[in-house]
Amino acid sequence: MKDMSRRTFLRTSGVATVGLLAGSFVASRAFAHGDEEGVGLQIALGELYFRVGDGEPNAPIELPAGKRIMVRLVNEGAAAHEIHFGRDADLEERFYREDLLGTEGEHGAHGFMAVVLQPGDSSSLMFVIPETKRGEWEIACFMPGHYEGGQHAPLIVT
Ligand SMILES: [Cu+2]
Numbered sequence: 001m002k003d004m005s006r007r008t009f010l011r012t013s014g015v016a017t018v019g020l021l022a023g024s025f026v027a028s029r030a031f032a033h034g035d036e037e038g039v040g041l042q043i044a045l046g047e048l049y050f051r052v053g054d055g056e057p058n059a060p061i062e063l064p065a066g067k068r069i070m071v072r073l074v075n076e077g078a079a080a081h082e083i084h085f086g087r088d089a090d091l092e093e094r095f096y097r098e099d100l101l102g103t104e105g106e107h108g109a110h111g112f113m114a115v116v117l118q119p120g121d122s123s124s125l126m127f128v129i130p131e132t133k134r135g136e137w138e139i140a141c142f143m144p145g146h147y148e149g150g151q152h153a154p155l156i157v158t
Contacts, residue, residue: 031070033126038068043139045117046077048151050139060154061139065131072124075117081141082116085155094142100155101127114142129157 031040041061043050049057063069075081086096095112102111115123140152 033068033070036068038070038126039064040070040072042072042074043083045073045075045081045083045141045151047079048141048146048149050083050141050151050153058150058153060156062156062158063129065129065134065157068126068128070124070126072122073115073117074122075119078119080116080118080143081146081151082114082143084112084114084140084142085137086112086140087137089138089140089142089147089152091142091147094144096138096140100129100133100137100157133157 030037032038041052041063043052043061046057050061051057052059052061073083084096085100086098086102087100088097089095090097095114099112101113115125117123134157137155137157138152139155140147143151
């Protein structure tokens with residue numbers, strides 16, 4: 001592994017690594033990504049909640065800044081759901097005015113990222129939260145009526 005470039009490793013082994021780990025995630029479990037250790041967790045989406053591992057629906061989630069994070073998302077509900085990471089919800093435009101993983105900027109032009117899952121869909125999402133973004137954030141689903149129905153949870157970046 002040491003003689004492979006990081007890019008080569010990601011291209012040839014990354015997908016297999018994700019697949020291997022996907023079925024065995026529990027909340028805040030360490031996982032190996034090459035020589036790097038990260039944090040893995042599973043978040044289930046349903047009507048109208050997010051649930052980490054075996055936790056309570058919409059309970060606060062804590063994630064570390066500056067570390068590789070792998071989130072396994074599973075839509076166990078009967079409707080399509082999505083997950084946004086941010087704060088200051090705009091319930092007309094249906095996004096966060098400040099996105100955890102987007103860049104700074106004017107309202108509506110800051111960029112954001114969301115994952116959309118149809119019923120039964122699952123996905124593995126990998127990211128690093130910048131150390132400048134420690135603090136209180138939120139995850140939410142902005143499908144019509146879902147945020148209003150309670151599908152959001154506090155996200156604490158430490
Ligand atoms: Cu939803």
